[in-house]
Amino acid sequence: MIRISLNNRNNGDTARLTSAFHKQADLRFRNEETGKVVIWSISDYLSKFTLGKKINGTGKIVSIDVAGSAAQAKIEIYYRDRTYADYINLLRISDK
Numbered sequence: 313m314i315r316i317s318l319n320n321r322n323n324g325d326t327a328r329l330t331s332a333f334h335k336q337a338d339l340r341f342r343n344e345e346t347g348k349v350v351i352w353s354i355s356d357y358l359s360k361f362t363l364g365k366k367i368n369g370t371g372k373i374v375s376i377d378v379a380g381s382a383a384q385a386k387i388e389i390y391y392r393d394r395t396y397a398d399y400i401n402l403l404r405i406s407d408k
Contacts, residue, residue, distance in 0.1 A: 326358045
């Protein structure tokens, strides 16, 4: 497993975070209170961050599966009170 830095996200660096996502990217998750699926556009997700506001957490890459120009990574993110598994779908578009 590979340890990863969450500094850009943890410091609210939305400019750098924006560059990591396609403008049509979205995030999907299950709301723990309602049990319903929530879909955020990338702009909705980034609006939750404040530049310079620290979010204490660490993470590691558990696995990466590559097939041609697509890949999926499993990431574990650790906070003081909980752990998340994040499955990130990646796609090479115009050499990015």
